[in-house]
Amino acid sequence: MIYLKTLKLINFRCYQEVVLEFSPHLNILVGPNAAGKTTVVEAVHCLGFLKSHKAGIDAEMISYDQDFAVIKGNFEKEGKLQEVVFSLSAQGKRILANQKPFRQLSEYLGFLHVVFFCPEDLEIVKGAPGVRRKFLDSNLCLVSEAYMKSLIIYRKLLKQRNEVLKNINENHKYDRKLLEVLTGQMIPQAETLIKEREHFIRELNPLIEEKSLAISGGKEKVSLLYMPSNYTGTERDSFFDIKKDLNSKTTTSGPHRDDFEFLINGFKAAAFASQGQQRTTALSLKLALADYLNKKTEDIIIILDDVFSELDSERQNQILKLLNSEYQIFITTTSISNLSEEILKDNKIITVRREEYKNA
Ligand SMILES: Nc1ncnc2c1ncn2[C@@H]1O[C@H](COP(=O)(O)OP(=O)(O)O)[C@@H](O)[C@H]1O
Ligand SMILES: [Mg+2]
Structure with missing residues (x-):
């Protein structure tokens, strides 16, 4: 098992400087549109794959008025505290794991496997x-x-x-x-x-x-x-x-x-399924993939970005019940009003408000 204990972002998109602390289980990041929720999980994605899930070019992730960005993650992995620092500048990207630089970025890959679900994944269906x-x-x-x-x-x-x-x-x-x-x-x-x-x-x-x-x-x-x-x-x-x-x-x-x-149920999803059903289908695939990869590779973190839009409250709650505590999970959402008390009390709710972090 691996989990991200703290994440520090410097000049990363809308974050000048921020430190976030996470639970080893389920973390729900909640906030309005453009608050910076996707940015946080994009940074976690970078620590796994050394690239964004959405940026066309790496430099996009550096704050508009800056010339470098840093993502620092403190993980607990194999019972030990491990530090990963990913930095971006005009010179390219660099990765340090426990102070050790990697000459080939590809040598680092495998430290952390991120299973990422985002709205664009509907395209898979x-x-x-x-x-x-x-x-x-x-x-x-x-x-x-x-x-x-x-x-x-x-x-x-x-x-x-x-x-x-x-x-x-x-x-x-x-x-x-x-x-x-x-x-x-x-x-x-x-x-x-x-x-x-x-x-x-x-x-x-x-x-x-x-x-x-x-x-x-x-x-x-x-x-x-x-x-x-x-x-x-x-x-x-x-x-x-x-x-x-x-x-x-x-x-x-x-x-x-x-x-x-x-x-x-035996019928082609691409042809007849509603948006909500297609979303559930794509999400089922990603969660299945996490279990599959976990058998082969371990060290998995699951990210579900904007997973709840277009889902009724019953499905939202079912999803949260289904997510087992075997993995650390990040969920972003604009609202937690549909989630049951029982779920909310057991998990870490992180409120993302951009203005707050701007001056943090
Ligand atoms: N390179 C950048 N520098 C500064 N701000 C950025 C940069 N890239 C994106 N942003 C801003 O970051 C904000 C947060 O975006 P995002 O994390 O996608 O929000 P959310 O997922 O909460 O809706 C947006 O307002 C966006 O304009
Ligand atoms: Mg978003």
């Missing part, structure tokens, strides 16, 4: 297939080195193969031999990717069922349906269709075109 593939790829890369290796090789080969297909001229002249070799090399990589995706989805399914049933008070059971592109399940060469690809001048099938679907 209703957005384009690419959003779901990104979800599969980034999480599988976290837990499987074999997957990451295959993905890198596959992407490289795919780029080369598409290059060959694109360069077919009017006389239909192209490098047939090269196309066949590349296709042959892609098959074992595609097999690894598909096998691991299948396995991942199979393991997530009982978890997401459990979470969705709990949040909806037994009304909705969410499951995932994996849909590999053009894969019959038996034929090896059915991954790629050279004839079709020559016509389309691109690789029309393979793991780079896979997708999966969310079913609510």
